Amino acid sequence: MNYILFGPPGAGKGTQAKKIVEKYNVVHLSTGDMFREAKKSDEKISALMAAGKLIPDETVVEMVQKRLKKDDVKNGFLLDGFPRTLNQAKALDEMLKKENIKLDAVFFISIPHEEAIKRIAGRRVCGCGASYHIHFLKSKIEGKCDLCGSDLIQRVDDKEETVMERLTVYDNQTKPLIDYYKTAGLIVNIDGAQDEKNVFEQIAATIKNKK
Ligand code: AP5
Ligand code: MG
Ligand code: ZN
Numbered sequence: 241m242n243y244i245l246f247g248p249p250g251a252g253k254g255t256q257a258k259k260i261v262e263k264y265n266v267v268h269l270s271t272g273d274m275f276r277e278a279k280k281s282d283e284k285i286s287a288l289m290a291a292g293k294l295i296p297d298e299t300v301v302e303m304v305q306k307r308l309k310k311d312d313v314k315n316g317f318l319l320d321g322f323p324r325t326l327n328q329a330k331a332l333d334e335m336l337k338k339e340n341i342k343l344d345a346v347f348f349i350s351i352p353h354e355e356a357i358k359r360i361a362g363r364r365v366c367g368c369g370a371s372y373h374i375h376f377l378k379s380k381i382e383g384k385c386d387l388c389g390s391d392l393i394q395r396v397d398d399k400e401e402t403v404m405e406r407l408t409v410y411d412n413q414t415k416p417l418i419d420y421y422k423t424a425g426l427i428v429n430i431d432g433a434q435d436e437k438n439v440f441e442q443i444a445a446t447i448k449n450k451k
Pocket of ligand 3: 366367368369370385386387389
């Protein structure tokens with residue numbers, strides 16, 4: 241099974257990806273996570289991310305292309321945060337065609353912008369990859385990771401001005417992809433404003449039907 245998790249910043253893509261990976265044993269491919277790793281050694285990427293801007297298509301496509309060639313994706317993958325522009329979507333179609341891989345669905349997790357802002361403002365993350373929310377998904381000890389005990393921090397792009405920029409970038413460059421995938425008959429609408437468990441149930445119901 242090969243799926244795309246699509247939706248605005250803060251929709252819950254990363255949160256749902258963790259649950260899907262646990263239950264269905266697919267590989268989670270988050271371009272955001274890959275760039276957060278890459279930015280440690282790349283100033284250009286670091287600056288673009290901190291400003292809430294997109295990384296140039298060529299860079300993104302090249303990185304995903306390399307990743308999709310690895311053996312572990314053969315059992316199925318879950319793309320999170322890619323594609324984000326029409327050019328990226330077209331490049332992905334080309335890649336998949338070459339490898340003879342089919343997409344099963346594009347889950348469009350929608351939430352109102354006000355809700356996205358609330359979620360992002362309260363998100364706290366750990367260097368180990370764990371993610372929390374100060375109200376909706378609290379760690380057992382405030383400010384400390386349940387998994388490794390490290391201090392929780394705020395993502396640099398989660399500051400209010402940057403969040404607004406990310407939402408604008410989403411509206412202008414990413415949202416048009418909904419029509420692209422509707423035309424391809426792949427869009428599955430998910431109401432992301434529900435609680436985590438309910439959102440997961442909506443996704444799992446589709447996966448069950450497709451299997
Ligand atoms: P990326 O990391 O992809 O960020 P994003 O799309 O902005 O999405 P987020 O990670 O902020 O939100 P999410 O939907 O994963 O929400 P989460 O589950 O964490 O990209 C970052 C940057 O990398 C980009 O700005 C760009 O610079 C670059 N980049 C990445 N991909 C690129 C590409 N393809 N092309 C070009 N550039 C690219 O949830 C958010 C919070 O809400 C959490 O605290 C969570 O606990 C809470 N929460 C989740 N679900 C619920 C719920 N149902 N109820 C209540 N709270 C919830
Ligand atoms: Mg994410
Ligand atoms: Zn941790």
